[in-house]
Amino acid sequence: MSELTVEAVESIEEGDLPVGVDAPEYVLYGGKGGVGKTTCAAATAIASARGGISTLVVSTDPAHSLSDALGTDIPAEPTRIREDDPLFAVEIDPEAAGVDVGGPFAPSDGAGTETAWDDADAGAGGMGALFGGGGANPLAGAMPGADEAAAMQLLLEHLDDPRFDRVVVDTAPTGHTLRLLELPEAMDSMLGRLLSFKERLSGMTEGLGGLIGEGTEEGTAGLRELSARIERLRAALEDPDRTDFRVVMIPEEMSVTESERLVDRLESFGIPVRTVVVNRVSEDLTAAAGLDEEWFVAPDTEHCEFCRRRWEVQRNALERAQTLFRGRAVKRVPLFAEAVRGEAMLGVVASCLD
Numbered sequence: 001m002s003e004l005t006v007e008a009v010e011s012i013e014e015g016d017l018p019v020g021v022d023a024p025e026y027v028l029y030g031g032k033g034g035v036g037k038t039t040c041a042a043a044t045a046i047a048s049a050r051g052g053i054s055t056l057v058v059s060t061d062p063a064h065s066l067s068d069a070l071g072t073d074i075p076a077e078p079t080r081i082r083e084d085d086p087l088f089a090v091e092i093d094p095e096a097a098g099v100d101v102g103g104p105f106a107p108s109d110g111a112g113t114e115t116a117w118d119d120a121d122a123g124a125g126g127m128g129a130l131f132g133g134g135g136a137n138p139l140a141g142a143m144p145g146a147d148e149a150a151a152m153q154l155l156l157e158h159l160d161d162p163r164f165d166r167v168v169v170d171t172a173p174t175g176h177t178l179r180l181l182e183l184p185e186a187m188d189s190m191l192g193r194l195l196s197f198k199e200r201l202s203g204m205t206e207g208l209g210g211l212i213g214e215g216t217e218e219g220t221a222g223l224r225e226l227s228a229r230i231e232r233l234r235a236a237l238e239d240p241d242r243t244d245f246r247v248v249m250i251p252e253e254m255s256v257t258e259s260e261r262l263v264d265r266l267e268s269f270g271i272p273v274r275t276v277v278v279n280r281v282s283e284d285l286t287a288a289a290g291l292d293e294e295w296f297v298a299p300d301t302e303h304c305e306f307c308r309r310r311w312e313v314q315r316n317a318l319e320r321a322q323t324l325f326r327g328r329a330v331k332r333v334p335l336f337a338e339a340v341r342g343e344a345m346l347g348v349v350a351s352c353l354d
Contacts, residue, residue: 002234006180020051021354024242026159026167029277030266031248031259034171036333037061039340040248041170042069043349048166049087055087060155061172064091073343080339081149088164092154156229157237182269192227242270248277249321251314256321263325276325277353278318281337282311 021027021044029037029044038059045057059066066089067074072081076093080086130283156273159167236242245266249259263273284298299307322330333352 001022005337006067009114010203011321019047020053021350023048024244025165026169026243027242028169028171028245029248030171030245030262031173033107035248035250035255036277036340037248038065038069038170039346039349040246040277040279040333040353041168042066043346044353045087045089045168045344046070046085046343047350048168049085052086053087053165054163054168055168056090056158056161057170057279058089058155058158059091059170061170066091069341069346078163080338083180090158092158110348136234139312152236156233159233160229188327238270238272242272242275243272245271247273247278248279249338250280251282251317252314253319253320256317256324258325259321273328275331276321276331277331277333278321279333281318281332282307282314282331284334304322 023044026046027041029041031037038061041057041059043127045055048055057066059074064074070081070089074081074091076091078088078090081089107295154315155169237245243330247259247262247266250254259276263276282299282301299311301308301311320333331353333349334349336345336346340346
């Protein structure tokens with residue numbers, strides 16, 4: 001195998017970095033863990049902000065790596081991370097935000113500990129309003145998908161934020177993401193049952209009035225507002241003019257199969273998938289990505305037997321992906337000789353995604 005040398009990535013000129021992206025209001029990157037979702041999300045967000053679009057990049061992955069990709073600490077609240085471009089970022093942390101992961105409507109003391117329900121919860125649309133305060137939350141406890149429920153609450157807030165014209169989401173690995181996407185319907189159904197229960201209580205005798213509590217109306221209003229926000233989120237995710245869910249994979253047979261299943265599940269939710277990203281392709285994409293040959297090193301498939309065999313495996317997977325995902329844009333991102341970090345490298349990735 002011939003010896004490979006890699007020139008400094010900093011040799012990329014600032015003017016060569018992509019400006020703007022061809023993308024709708026919401027861009028979500030999903031797929032199995034470790035395929036490069038965070039890299040793609042960070043790259044898209046940076047290019048979007050460079051085009052003058054106020055952009056928020058959100059990580060819903062419990063094991064955050066957005067900070068590493070962008071080279072800066074990302075807080076649990078949307079924060080501007082660049083002075084020159086309108087780029088904001090947030091790593092959703094339900095515990096730091098005071099959202100109780102024991103249930104989608106439970107309050108927390110800010111340290112992830114459940115607190116008692118009281119009338120103060122009513123103003124936030126809490127369950128305490130329905131049960132007169134002071135009682136235990138009937139939905140509290142270790143619920144399956146509680147992390148996703150907490151993330152959904154915060155995601156609803158960020159997607160509704162008028163400060164941002166585009167939101168790019170780095171989703172959790174496939175299983176977590178699917179549970180997150182199932183929540184709007186599940187929570188909407190739950191809210192409907194709660195509201196129906198409240199209305200039945202309201203029609204009972206005056207002797208049950210104390211059970212309902214003084215904050216009932218405020219609590220009902222909060223629940224109705226949450227239901228309306230969930231419906232807005234669902235409508236946005238199902239609208240191809242507003243949302244593009246981009247499935248990220250690597251060029252291996254197992255990853256292609258898993259991605260096919262994910263696309264099928266997303267379609268069952270009514271969520272459009274217009275783009276499939278194949279990451280870490282052992283192919284010379286210098287021309288396609290507008291890269292400088294002086295620093296970009298492609299695998300040597302002519303003289304390196306290992307590289308040649310890996311490329312054969314990848315080429316077969318790529319051919320299958322092209323067939324399975326016909327009608328969708330299939331973007332290729334090359335396998336780099338070094339870690340993809342910093343604006344220069346992310347700019348290269350953005351060029352491949354454009």
